[in-house]
Amino acid sequence: MHPFDRLTLETLRAKSCLKWTHYSALQGARDVLPLWVADMDFPPAQAIIGALEARARSGNLGYPAGYPGGEPGLQAAVAAWLDARHGWRVAESDIWPLHGVIPGLYLGVRALASSGEAVVLQPPLYPPFMAAVADTGRETQHNPLVWTGTQWAFDLDQLDALIRPHTRALVLCNPHNPTGRVFSREELAALAELVLRHRLWVISDELHSDLVYPGAQHVPFASLGDEVAERTVTLLGPTKSFNLAGLKVGFVITQNAALRKRLERLGAGLVTPPNVMAQAAARAAYTQGAGWLEDTLAYLQRNRDLVTRFVEAYLPGSAYAPPEGTYLAWLDLRGLGLGETLYERLLACGVGLSEGRHNGPGGEGFARLNFATTTTILEEALERLRGGLRLG
Ligand SMILES: Cc1ncc(COP(=O)(O)O)c(C=O)c1O
Structure with a gap:
């Protein structure tokens, strides 16, 4: 088992960071899996934590x-x-x-x-x-x-x-x-x-x-x-x-x-x-940090492929290409025909995505999914989207 797979929802929800507090602060949006702001859910490399500890102790x-x-x-x-x-x-x-x-x-x-x-x-x-x-x-x-x-x-x-x-x-x-x-x-x-x-x-x-x-x-x-x-x-x-x-x-x-x-x-x-x-x-x-980064990239690549398989199965024909870099997937949801209601519907699925309408011209109808989370959480989020948007 990869160490990242040991991260639980409980541990992540206890973090005081923007990513994990934003949706819990919104009324009625307590059970949202936050796949939005560009932070990873993974702990940084031990060498970095060690350097911070050493500096503080000094x-x-x-x-x-x-x-x-x-x-x-x-x-x-x-x-x-x-x-x-x-x-x-x-x-x-x-x-x-x-x-x-x-x-x-x-x-x-x-x-x-x-x-x-x-x-x-x-x-x-x-x-x-x-x-x-x-x-x-x-x-x-x-x-x-x-x-x-x-x-x-x-x-x-x-x-x-x-x-x-x-x-x-x-x-x-x-x-x-x-x-x-x-x-x-x-x-x-x-x-x-x-x-x-x-x-x-x-x-x-x-x-x-x-x-x-x-x-x-x-x-x-x-x-x-x-x-x-x-x-x-x-x-x-x-x-x-x-x-x-x-x-x-x-x-x-x-x-x-x-x-x-x-x-x-x-x-x-x-x-x-x-x-x-x-x-x-x-x-x-x-x-x-190079070793940690290589290992993290391999983990992210598996998550990216999961998102790609989801898009191929449930959003065929949409303007999507597997990301060549970053841990962000740009989902084309225009085909759902939800217009202005798209982003409310996504939230109602229990998944927090970044709203494409804030990304400038051409972003309407798109959403950005941050897949730098555990594979289990990602699978659950995709399942929520499939059910909530009645895909497939
Ligand atoms: C392309 C790009 N530039 C800049 C930033 C923010 O950089 P900083 O937090 O160092 O100001 C981000 C954050 O996601 C980003 O994606």
Whole structure:
């Protein structure tokens, strides 16, 4: 038996985290299996817990050496990980640690486009992407992904036609939340060609890049060439792969010194380095976490295949492709014809999914299912959906 299979509903319900408290706080929604926010239900690697314990026990909780950057060894750990895992060589000094990826996204949007200039988003998307552009007073231009019949893909003709003189930047999410797409080198190279031709800047959110299943390979956008690297701000971190979102730690990588200075100026006083516990955890993850990650990926892959078999059996013909990365499945429920009532019906099934209508244009009628839970809970959730939606 896999250790994750020993996790019980009782243990998970006792957690004080957002994922497990949200639905129990809603009146009348006590027995909901929460397969929504992107946390895993699994305990992190023992090496990470050990590093956190050791740091706490040491009492060494003052401003860390290297402040306001990373503690000695942190950037080196990230650089070695990126090289070993993705074949991407990045100078340690180009890796800037901060307290999460979303602060990096807001900084990137502010640095790369001025107020009133436009930023391209490719929905469906993680909702804070939309907020980052709107909140900062930049104009949003949507270039929705298209369903080719077998997978979600960039629509480059549509993008080419969309770009105006005031279009400055494009936000890429790869691996893609919520569809689970891991874009191929060819797809990314074609996007890069267009980006360079229009002299756009790119913010590439690669937070899910370590969660990729056999058959797909993550290609860092900035690794496509020097010119591309010059125009790219990459965002990544250990929080999704190693299940540490509550620790708040991420990295901004840019190989353009002028751009890095601009980002730092915009973040001055607002953006902090990750706290020392988060730094200790990140270093442990990148130096000692590979074995845990491989094992977790194998577990997740089995869950992913379960979801795929469910879709094939009960939602045939829907726009679904098995996620190539992430632990998120993007379910096309438009065929049920439930319109506005879809999300109430899902909740009435006793399953908490993320509502696709919040993922931007094209998200209506879809729901995102987080399958990073025990196989038993996943099976129960799928059974509830089958019964409650009268599938099959
Ligand atoms: C693509 C993507 N970017 C960013 C985030 C959030 O990152 P952080 O918690 O480090 O701000 C998430 C969380 O799910 C995500 O999926």
